[in-house]
Amino acid sequence: xxxxxxxxxxxxxxxxxxxxxxxxxxxxxxxxxxxxxxxxxxxxxxxxxxxxxxxxxxxxxxxxxxxxxxxxxxxxxxxxxxxxxxxxxxxxxxxxxxxxxxxxxxxxxxxxxxxxxxxxxxxxxxxxxxxxxxxxxxxxxxxxxxxxxxxxxxxxxxxxxxxxxxxxxxxxxxxxxxxxxxxxxxxxxxxxxxxxxxxxxxxxxxxxxxxxxxxxxxxxxxxxxxxxxxxxxxxxxxxxxxxxxxxxxxxxxxxxxxxxxxxxxxxxxxxx
DNA sequence: CCATATACCTGGCAGC
DNA sequence: TGCTGCCAGGTATATG
Numbered sequence: 001x002x003x004x005x006x007x008x009x010x011x012x013x014x015x016x017x018x019x020x021x022x023x024x025x026x027x028x029x030x031x032x033x034x035x036x037x038x039x040x041x042x043x044x045x046x047x048x049x050x051x052x053x054x055x056x057x058x059x060x061x062x063x064x065x066x067x068x069x070x071x072x073x074x075x076x077x078x079x080x081x082x083x084x085x086x087x088x089x090x091x092x093x094x095x096x097x098x099x100x101x102x103x104x105x106x107x108x109x110x111x112x113x114x115x116x117x118x119x120x121x122x123x124x125x126x127x128x129x130x131x132x133x134x135x136x137x138x139x140x141x142x143x144x145x146x147x148x149x150x151x152x153x154x155x156x157x158x159x160x161x162x163x164x165x166x167x168x169x170x171x172x173x174x175x176x177x178x179x180x181x182x183x184x185x186x187x188x189x190x191x192x193x194x195x196x197x198x199x200x201x202x203x204x205x206x207x208x209x210x211x212x213x214x215x216x217x218x219x220x221x222x223x224x225x226x227x228x229x230x231x232x233x234x235x236x237x238x239x240x241x242x243x244x245x246x247x248x249x250x251x252x253x254x255x256x257x258x259x260x261x262x263x264x265x266x267x268x269x270x271x272x
Numbered sequence: 273c274c275a276t277a278t279a280c281c282t283g284g285c286a287g288c
Numbered sequence: 289t290g291c292t293g294c295c296a297g298g299t300a301t302a303t304g
Contacts, residue, residue, distance in 0.1 A: 002297060002298085003297060003298090006297075033280075033298095033299090033300090056298075056299095071298080071299090072297085072298090073280095073281095073297090073298060073299085074281090074296070074297055074298055074299095075281090075282075075283090075296080075297080076297095090282085090283095106281095107281080107282050107283065108280085108281045108282050108283085108296090109280080109281055109282080110280065110281070110298060110299080111298090126300095127300095130300095151273090151274085152274080152275090153274080153275080154274085154275060154276085158275090158276090161298090161299095162299090163298090163299080170297055170298070171296090171297060171298085172297060173297095216297095217297075219296085219297065220283095220284085220296080220297085222297075259275095259276070259277085260276095260277075260278090261298095262295085262296090
């Protein structure tokens with residue numbers, strides 16, 4: 001489900017309620033991707049100072065300098081629920097606070113809830129250390145993007161997904177950005193000219209910003225913390241549109257597999 | 273260092 | 289209806 005836009009929409013929907021909230025308890029259900037890394041009682045009485053995002057991670061900064069890192073994996077979503085609302089079989093974390101309960105719903109359990117003593121601690125560095133730059137910040141620039149792509153011989157789609165140059169672009173928005181830039185997903189990253197990389201840079205920023213503005217993509221069940229779904233999927237040019245006419249040239253959209261993931265593209269609009 | 277495959281886990285859906 | 293196989297928004301890890 002969640003790429004950068006969905007995580008950011010979730011963050012925005014939570015920050016008013018969670019900022020300043022006092023944690024009462026943390027309750028975990030079935031195992032997620034990694035263990036919490038600390039006794040849950042260590043979180044009791046801590047206050048949430050800020051709610052930040054790094055790539056697809058949500059970061060709850062606590063008043064003792066510790067950080068609670070949340071990742072939604074493929075099927076995770078967060079919601080605010082009443083304290084008397086019992087968890088279902090796929091609800092694997094409840095963060096009880098004086099401002100309500102933050103609940104993680106994650107059927108596939110690829111998500112994670114990890115405690116780190118600080119952002120510089122080994123636990124945090126292990127998860128965040130290898131991440132690329134934030135696509136919507138100024139640190140993401142055409143020149144550096146082009147330079148970074150020079151050392152990569154893989155197809156550009158897979159380099160975007162890898163997240164070690166620029167974060168936040170997942171399977172939906174990779175196809176969408178490449179369409180908008182007019183670049184064939186199979187093109188080897190290092191062969192792209194500065195001009196074409198600049199177009200891709202702009203396309204990545206625009207598609208992610210548009211998706212955030214539309215509340216993300218709701219393909220099956222994504223909603224923000226208040227249960228509101230996203231609208232981006234209705235604007236998708238290629239993703240999940242196999243056989244449907246290209247919105248620009250009417251050529252049927254094609255699907256292929258790259259690195260075990262589906263890629264959608266238009267052979268006419270993305271010639272190379 | 274880089275590139276690719278694999279593993280994790282569950283539910284929904286198409287096809288028989 | 290029930291079974292089987294395939295597909296799904298991510299990413300650390302192993303292997304070459």
